[in-house]
Amino acid sequence: MPYVNIKVTQEGGPNGTGPSSEEKAQLIAGVTQLLQDVLGKNPATTFVVIDEVPLDNWGMQGQQVTQIRAKQS
Amino acid sequence: MPYVNIKVTQEGGPNGTGPSSEEKAQLIAGVTQLLQDVLGKNPATTFVVIDEVPLDNWGMQGQQVTQIRAKQS
Amino acid sequence: MPYVNIKVTQEGGPNGTGPSSEEKAQLIAGVTQLLQDVLGKNPATTFVVIDEVPLDNWGMQGQQVTQIRAKQS
Amino acid sequence: MPYVNIKVTQEGGPNGTGPSSEEKAQLIAGVTQLLQDVLGKNPATTFVVIDEVPLDNWGMQGQQVTQIRAKQS
Amino acid sequence: MPYVNIKVTQEGGPNGTGPSSEEKAQLIAGVTQLLQDVLGKNPATTFVVIDEVPLDNWGMQGQQVTQIRAKQS
Amino acid sequence: MPYVNIKVTQEGGPNGTGPSSEEKAQLIAGVTQLLQDVLGKNPATTFVVIDEVPLDNWGMQGQQVTQIRAKQS
Numbered sequence: 048m049p050y051v052n053i054k055v056t057q058e059g060g061p062n063g064t065g066p067s068s069e070e071k072a073q074l075i076a077g078v079t080q081l082l083q084d085v086l087g088k089n090p091a092t093t094f095v096v097i098d099e100v101p102l103d104n105w106g107m108q109g110q111q112v113t114q115i116r117a118k119q120s
Numbered sequence: 121m122p123y124v125n126i127k128v129t130q131e132g133g134p135n136g137t138g139p140s141s142e143e144k145a146q147l148i149a150g151v152t153q154l155l156q157d158v159l160g161k162n163p164a165t166t167f168v169v170i171d172e173v174p175l176d177n178w179g180m181q182g183q184q185v186t187q188i189r190a191k192q193s
Numbered sequence: 194m195p196y197v198n199i200k201v202t203q204e205g206g207p208n209g210t211g212p213s214s215e216e217k218a219q220l221i222a223g224v225t226q227l228l229q230d231v232l233g234k235n236p237a238t239t240f241v242v243i244d245e246v247p248l249d250n251w252g253m254q255g256q257q258v259t260q261i262r263a264k265q266s
Numbered sequence: 267m268p269y270v271n272i273k274v275t276q277e278g279g280p281n282g283t284g285p286s287s288e289e290k291a292q293l294i295a296g297v298t299q300l301l302q303d304v305l306g307k308n309p310a311t312t313f314v315v316i317d318e319v320p321l322d323n324w325g326m327q328g329q330q331v332t333q334i335r336a337k338q339s
Numbered sequence: 340m341p342y343v344n345i346k347v348t349q350e351g352g353p354n355g356t357g358p359s360s361e362e363k364a365q366l367i368a369g370v371t372q373l374l375q376d377v378l379g380k381n382p383a384t385t386f387v388v389i390d391e392v393p394l395d396n397w398g399m400q401g402q403q404v405t406q407i408r409a410k411q412s
Numbered sequence: 413m414p415y416v417n418i419k420v421t422q423e424g425g426p427n428g429t430g431p432s433s434e435e436k437a438q439l440i441a442g443v444t445q446l447l448q449d450v451l452g453k454n455p456a457t458t459f460v461v462i463d464e465v466p467l468d469n470w471g472m473q474g475q476q477v478t479q480i481r482a483k484q485s
Contacts, residue, residue, distance in 0.1 A: 048399055050196055050240055051370075054315060054342040055378065062345065068184070069175050070377050075179030077373040085365045086358055092399065094196055094240060095179035096127060103287050106294030106314035107340055107384065111287070121253055121413055123200040123459055128232065141322050143231050145333070148325030150227040151197075158219045159201065159212055165253065167415060167459060168325035169273060180194055180238065200461060214376060214395050218406070221398030242397035249433050250458035252440030260437070269386055269419040274451065286450055292402055292450045297416075302444040304435050305420065311472065313342060313386060325426055326413055326457065360468050364479070367471030386420060389470035 048092040049082050056112055057099040065099035121165040122155050129185055136159040138172035194238040195228050202258055203245040211245035267311040268301050274317040275331055284318035340372050340384040348404055349391040357391035413459040414447050421477055422464040430464035 053074060057065035066074070075095045082088040102112040126147060130138035139147070148168045155161040175185040199220060203211035212220070221241045228234040248258040267317035270291060285293070294314045301307040321331040345366060349357035358366070369389045374380040394404040416438060422430035431439070440460045443453040447453040 048240065048348065048395065048404070050242065050346040052344045053374075055374075055380070056333075056340065066378055067184070071176055072184050072187070073377045074373065075184055076182045077377065078370055079179065081369040081373065082345075082347075083405065085362050085369065088319070088347070090182045091180075091275070093180070093182070094194065094236070096173055096196065097177040097179075099177070100315055103290055104316040105340065106298065106316075107174035107310075109295045109309045109312070111291050111294055111297035112340070113287070114291070121202065121251065121258070121459065125198045125459065126228075127196040128228075128234070129194065139232055141332070142332070144322055144325075145330050146231045147227065148330055149328045150231065152325065154220065154223040154227065154330035155199075155201075155311055158216050158223065160200070163328045164326075165457070166326070166328070167413065169415065170323040170325075173324070176228055185194070187247065206475070214403070216397055217398075218403050219411070221403055222401045225398065225401035234462040236401045237399075239399070239401070242392055243396040243398075245396070246461055250464070251434055252444065252462075253456075253458070255441045255444035255455045255458070257437050257440055261432070267384065267421065267477070269388065271417045272447075272449075273415040274352070274453070275413065289450050293446065296446040296450065296463065297443055300439065300446065301418075301420075304438045304442065305431055307420070313340065315342065324413065331413070360478070363468055364476050366472045367451070367476055371471065371474035382474045383472075385472070385474070388465055389469040389471075391469070 049086075049088050049094070051078050051082070051093070051095045052098065053078070053095065054098045054100055054103050057101050066097075071097055121157075121163050122167070124151050124166070124168045125154070125171065126151070126168065127171045127173055129178050130174050139170075144170055195229070195232075195234050195240070196241050197224050197239070197241045198244065199224070199241065200244045200246055203247050212243075219242055268305075268307050268313070269313045270297050270301070270312070271317065272297070272314065273319055275324050276320050285316075290316055293337045341378075341380050341386070343370050343374070343385070343387045344390065345370070345387065346390045346392055348397050349393050358389075363389055414451075414453050414459070416443050416447070416458070416460045417463065418443070418460065419463045419465055420469050422466050431462075463480055 079093045105112045152166045178185045225239045230265045298312045324331045371385045397404045444458045470477045
């Protein structure tokens with residue numbers, strides 16, 4: 048009965064859209080399959096929760112991702 | 121000084137409303153009482169955080185809850 | 194399909210024991226019942242995970258709980 | 267490679283704005299610096315995620331923060 | 340820069356060992372690959388944290404997994 | 413009433429010791445001060461929880477930190 052939490056940035060600017068519904072479906076199917084393959088876990092009781100985090104709220108290198116992206120472009 | 125995090129789906133479709141404010145108040149009161157009854161924890165320093173997760177972002181059985189609900193209806 | 198995470202201190206000193214197995218069973222039963230009563234959630238797919246945190250690793254008032262307890266006693 | 271999650275209330279009423287982008291930048295810079303100062307952690311691989319929680323979804327003293335604030339004012 | 344948290348039960352009884360080091364390596368490699376395949380995420384900044392939860396601390400169906408397993412055997 | 417969770421690796425090999433009690437006290441004091449300075453949060457109701465993660469259970473670059481460290485040395 049695994050529980051998996053995936054946090055990704057919500058791309059496309061501060062109000063941007065995150066991953067599409069189809070991409071989220073692929074993440075859920077893929078990680079559930081992985082847990083079945085590696086540990087024999089039952090998909091019926093594998094939970095996956097995806098959190099989409101605004102770029103302003105995610106920090107790396109001591110900076111907001113908003114700032115990191117602005118420098119990259 | 122317990123910390124409790126409750127994650128529930130945001131029902132009513134992809135843009136649906138989750139639990140009502142009154143229901144959230146009942147969850148907070150109930151789990152705080154439970155921790156006082158079972159472990160003697162002080163309600164003044166018991167934190168409860170409720171996360172409402174969109175149906176597209178919650179997976180079970182390797183599928184999005186959106187898909188599971190569509191098949192059930 | 195709620196997911197609940199309960200974090201409590203591991204009482205009895207730095208190497209102390211946390212809540213007993215019986216107390217953890219009561220927390221699991223109680224919070225599962227609460228989610229059924231308030232939101233109609235199915236117990237079969239309600240997950241509860243309890244984390245026991247060493248007193249040295251939990252801070253409040255800018256101090257470790259170990260220090261707070263030492264001053265109280 | 268630390269991972270830090272900061273949860274704060276989204277102030278200004280149920281639909282209020284949370285911390286400003288500038289304040290979030292300060293939190294990210296400050297906690298990344300702290301981990302470098304205390305544990306020698308590399309800022310390049312220090313992640314910080316800030317969650318802003320609606321007042322209705324945060325409980326303390328067995329009540330929603332919405333209720334606590336209403337009594338204080 | 341995704342962050343993934345995988346929680347699994349620590350099998351083999353209350354003091355049992357959880358997944359082997361090799362299995363954990365497979366989970367880390369697999370979920371990092373999945374995020375690269377589906378969302379184009381850079382493995383260099385994909386973090387994965389695995390938590391192994393004692394059977395007494397995981398609840399489902401309103402019961403500890405310890406109790407569920409005892410009835411199954 | 414912020415809640416902060418800091419996850420760091422438990423250094424010193426698979427069974428190594430993590431940060432010292434003194435270092436954890438500094439992390440707790442520092443992050444509590446930061447939240448007071450930036451957002452005016454009350455230290456009395458600021459919670460900090462530190463999780464020490466075994467090197468085998470933390471992945472980056474698609475590998476366990478145990479493997480990354482072995483290559484570095």
